[in-house]
Amino acid sequence: MSKLAVNGGKKVIENHSVSWPIVDSRECEAVTNIVQTGKWGHQLDDEWDSCTIKKFREAFSEFVGVQYAIPCCNGSVALEVPLRVCDIGYGDEVITTPISWVASSLCATQVGAKPVFGDVDPDTFCLAPETIEPLITPKTRAIIPVHLGGHLADMDKIMAIARKHNLIVIEDCAQAHGAMCNGKQVGSMGDFGSFSFEISKLITAGEGGIIVTNDESLAEKTHAFVNAGIDYSGHNTSKSGMPGWNARITDIQAAILLVQLSRFGELAQKRFINYKHLLAGLRQIDGITVLPEQLGREYYFFFFRYKRSDFNNCSPDRFQQAILAEGVTAWRLFPPTHCHPKFASPYNYNNVKCPVAEELAADSFMIPHQMLIGSKEHTELIVEAFAKLKKYAGEL
Ligand SMILES: Cc1ncc(COP(=O)(O)O)c(C=O)c1O
Numbered sequence: 001m002s003k004l005a006v007n008g009g010k011k012v013i014e015n016h017s018v019s020w021p022i023v024d025s026r027e028c029e030a031v032t033n034i035v036q037t038g039k040w041g042h043q044l045d046d047e048w049d050s051c052t053i054k055k056f057r058e059a060f061s062e063f064v065g066v067q068y069a070i071p072c073c074n075g076s077v078a079l080e081v082p083l084r085v086c087d088i089g090y091g092d093e094v095i096t097t098p099i100s101w102v103a104s105s106l107c108a109t110q111v112g113a114k115p116v117f118g119d120v121d122p123d124t125f126c127l128a129p130e131t132i133e134p135l136i137t138p139k140t141r142a143i144i145p146v147h148l149g150g151h152l153a154d155m156d157k158i159m160a161i162a163r164k165h166n167l168i169v170i171e172d173c174a175q176a177h178g179a180m181c182n183g184k185q186v187g188s189m190g191d192f193g194s195f196s197f198e199i200s201k202l203i204t205a206g207e208g209g210i211i212v213t214n215d216e217s218l219a220e221k222t223h224a225f226v227n228a229g230i231d232y233s234g235h236n237t238s239k240s241g242m243p244g245w246n247a248r249i250t251d252i253q254a255a256i257l258l259v260q261l262s263r264f265g266e267l268a269q270k271r272f273i274n275y276k277h278l279l280a281g282l283r284q285i286d287g288i289t290v291l292p293e294q295l296g297r298e299y300y301f302f303f304f305r306y307k308r309s310d311f312n313n314c315s316p317d318r319f320q321q322a323i324l325a326e327g328v329t330a331w332r333l334f335p336p337t338h339c340h341p342k343f344a345s346p347y348n349y350n351n352v353k354c355p356v357a358e359e360l361a362a363d364s365f366m367i368p369h370q371m372l373i374g375s376k377e378h379t380e381l382i383v384e385a386f387a388k389l390k391k392y393a394g395e396l
Contacts, residue, residue, distance in 0.1 A: 005325035013327025030255040056254035068219030075196020078209035079107035096144040129157035147176035149301030179298035205253035271299040281383030301366035314396035326385035333364035
């Protein structure tokens, strides 16, 4: 009789679903309060300064340890706006990673610039600094490192390259809220940091984003661009000279985000404890490789690689089906963006090679953070599910 759940056996994790997002009466009260006051969006009268959006931008800038935070409608726009603010567009090139959510590179094509792909570091899955410099041309204007899954891109080296070549750095922190590198929060080291509050993110309002910076002039321009040219005083007399667009969030989102932010520490602690258990457990299983520990990182994704020959030469898709069937959510790593057949247009990436990224994409998986906020018993069952796949690998 088959043992593996994928073949009809009993699954390891039956009744341990962890729901996301985590919500309690505080979110409900905060939203009800906004709905009742009628102050749902940005204020055009002199109450502008007391709006919930302002409270959230102050709370988030304190969280990241930056001077300015400008909320906006999503994390994709939070990458695009800094490029527009810096006049990056047609004819320009932006260096980024091939392993990420597509927004990390599509933000460049959105403004008419060309994404150029460096390779990644196999220990963090983040942009490898040593692959950046050979790609720099007179057209290069910006670098977008991504703190993938909460791992830390090497910002010291990336900033040194950027300063040498006079390039703008936008840290994509959509998957790394709260991660810290040498005492500095992600988002505070580049010229800009961008975050997403989409439904799967560590802090969420269903949708939303925020751009952070320490540069007053960049903040003025960013705020004006997101707010249809309106400056911080609430008047349509922007000193920045930015034409402006509407990329705002609502007060309803800001109210939810203020509560989510206050819950962050408690969930981060849970993720950290469960990550440690998972790491220790998976290290014992031959054929599963985990990434080295990285101090200060956050845990949006737990990445691992599987060795095909240790699992009956099963394909990565079969491996994924088998682990899912046991009750463990694990997805294939993001496919390298330069290999996407439709992404290329109008550029041609046929000759672009990122060997590390391509190799990782073939055998790597990511376990989402929702799997890290259950009980210790739940985490032990995750390890058991992997051990079971290994024990009955012949069935794969
Ligand atoms: C690394 C990264 N950057 C950017 C984004 C875009 O954020 P949003 O979905 O809020 O537009 C995401 C969203 O998944 C992401 O993971």
